[in-house]
Amino acid sequence: MTPGARVAAAIEILDMIEDGQAVEKALTAWARRSRFAGSKDRAAVRDYVFDTVRNWRGDAIRGGNGTGRARIIGRLREMDADIEGLFNAVGHAPEPLTDEEKERGHAPTDQADVWNMPEWMLPEFEASLGDKAEGTAQLLQSRAPITVRVNLSKCNVSQAAADLAEIGIETHANSVCATALTITSGERKLRNSPAYLEGWVELQDASSQAVVTDLPKADIVLDYCAGGGGKALALAAQGRPVIAHDINFDRMSDLPARAERAGANIKLLATDMIAAEAPFDLVLVDAPCSGSGAWRRSPEAKWALSEERLSELCNLQDQILDETVQYVSASGTLVFATCSIFRRENEDRVADFLARHTDWKCTKETRLDVSDMADGFFAVHFSRK
Numbered sequence: 001m002t003p004g005a006r007v008a009a010a011i012e013i014l015d016m017i018e019d020g021q022a023v024e025k026a027l028t029a030w031a032r033r034s035r036f037a038g039s040k041d042r043a044a045v046r047d048y049v050f051d052t053v054r055n056w057r058g059d060a061i062r063g064g065n066g067t068g069r070a071r072i073i074g075r076l077r078e079m080d081a082d083i084e085g086l087f088n089a090v091g092h093a094p095e096p097l098t099d100e101e102k103e104r105g106h107a108p109t110d111q112a113d114v115w116n117m118p119e120w121m122l123p124e125f126e127a128s129l130g131d132k133a134e135g136t137a138q139l140l141q142s143r144a145p146i147t148v149r150v151n152l153s154k155c156n157v158s159q160a161a162a163d164l165a166e167i168g169i170e171t172h173a174n175s176v177c178a179t180a181l182t183i184t185s186g187e188r189k190l191r192n193s194p195a196y197l198e199g200w201v202e203l204q205d206a207s208s209q210a211v212v213t214d215l216p217k218a219d220i221v222l223d224y225c226a227g228g229g230g231k232a233l234a235l236a237a238q239g240r241p242v243i244a245h246d247i248n249f250d251r252m253s254d255l256p257a258r259a260e261r262a263g264a265n266i267k268l269l270a271t272d273m274i275a276a277e278a279p280f281d282l283v284l285v286d287a288p289c290s291g292s293g294a295w296r297r298s299p300e301a302k303w304a305l306s307e308e309r310l311s312e313l314c315n316l317q318d319q320i321l322d323e324t325v326q327y328v329s330a331s332g333t334l335v336f337a338t339c340s341i342f343r344r345e346n347e348d349r350v351a352d353f354l355a356r357h358t359d360w361k362c363t364k365e366t367r368l369d370v371s372d373m374a375d376g377f378f379a380v381h382f383s384r385k
Contacts, residue, residue, distance in 0.1 A: 001041040004086045004093020007072055009034065009041075010048035011094060014068030023053060023300045043188065047143075051075060054141045054299040057113045064104035069094065074105060116141050120307055128343040132369060136341065139370045144296035146183040147174055147374070148190070148201040149209050149230075151262055153237045155200045157181065163195045176206035176374040177213055179234075199262040204230045205294070207368040207377035208339070211286075212238075214366065216333050216381065218282035222274070224324055225286045229255035229266070235284075236264035243277060245269045279329035287317045289338040289345050293368075293376025310344065317349050318356075325357060330384065333363070337379040341370065346378040353382070361385050 001009070009030060016026040027049060031042060052059050052075045060066045063074030076083050087094045112119045115137035126133045148171075150160040161171050161181055169189050174180035181201070183190065195201045212234040215221075219241070223232040226244035229252055235242045236259065244266050246252050252268055259266045269277060290310060295302045321336060328334045336353070338345050350362060363381045370376040 001037055002091035002093060004088060005091055006041060006044045007086045008092055008094045009045045011068040011072050013049050014052055014071055018066060018068060050299060055116050056303060058108045058116050061108040061113050062105050117302060124342060128341055136370050140295045145373060146187045147180050147206045149204040149234055150179050150181060151200055151237045152179060153263060160195055160200050164193060167193055169193060174206045174373050177210040180206035180209050202233060206374035209234060210368060211337050211377055211379045215282060215335060220280050221282045222280040222327060223284050227251050229258060231284060231286055232266050233258060233262055233264055236266055243267045243269050245274060247271055274327060278327040280327055281329050281332045283324050283328050284335045285320055285324055286337045287320055289313055289340040290342060291339055293339040293341045293370055314344055317345060318352060321353050334382040335379060339375055339377050341376040350380050359385055
């Protein structure tokens with residue numbers, strides 16, 4: 001594909017997203033229709049699409065309206081790209097810009113457009129982050145770092161870095177967590193690298209790794225909202241006996257294969273089996289949340305979130321905490337974590353939990369900011385008084 005054809009493909013996909021199609025579904029549909037596109041073509045188109053979704057409002061202002069074509073024009077203007085060279089109708093490239101398109105569009109000035117978020121979210125963002133709000137909003141418009149967790153049960157960090165470097169995957173140490181390596185180039189080689197295939201490394205954000213590293217010692221751990229199992233694998237790599245649970249058991253379908261690759265022994269439990277295995281010395285609740293700390297990775301979630309849905313998530317988080325209290329041993333620890341940066345999902349949930357459970361106390365609270373090294377994360381440790 002020519003550079004212009006890649007832009008045309010991105011326009012097609014963005015129009016599908018504007019019509020209500022999910023980002024990944026729209027990308028997959030295009031890829032199936034475009035067997036001619038090579039891996040570099042697909043990667044370039046994907047980058048255009050995700051960069052534009054991260055900057056959905058601002059790019060529409062820069063491009064003059066909300067069509068896929070206008071938004072890509074806005075994205076290219078922000079990148080200071082050669083728009084005329086890309087919009088030249090050559091080799092499946094888009095038609096050249098009209099005089100009207102050249103004149104319309106301007107730099108965003110309204111706060112919601114500059115910050116690229118729904119208007120209702122602005123006060124929530126400012127109340128949660130204070131003087132860090134604007135900087136965080138800007139960071140969420142950029143690409144997230146690609147970070148791996150080194151499996152210390154198989155190798156050390158230096159060995160993993162050297163192994164990756166041998167096949168052209170460059171990394172550097174990540175200051176957020178000692179087990180984390182951030183990939184600076186060659187990331188598309190990771191899935192087929194010996195280090196990945198042999199379980200030396202796993203994709204995992206540094207903040208997520210830090211939350212696990214910071215957990216107290218325990219004889220047996222229940223990862224209550226395990227999902228794909230990233231934290232369960234990190235726990236097992238520390239030599240801990242781990243039990244993984246998710247209310248949707250199918251979400252853990254890939255975990256046995258991942259555990260085998262990592263050399264980990266993780267037991268999966270359905271909801272109706274937990275009580276028979278309880279109590280646990282450590283219960284980790286990585287609760288369903290807005291995912292606002294990780295919106296660089298899933299940018300459409302920012303636009304899909306509503307005030308009503310945020311309230312629903314807070315209620316669900318309360319329910320899960322109230323449910324899991326019974327599974328913690330008398331001297332055990334309950335850990336509540338989210339990849340959210342909203343106070344309503346974090347500090348407010350802590351206060352409400354302690355008001356409902358007066359025999360519990362908070363022993364540690366950590367907020368990790370969105371940065372160029374990691375996603376935003378929150379974790380709190382509870383124990384009985």
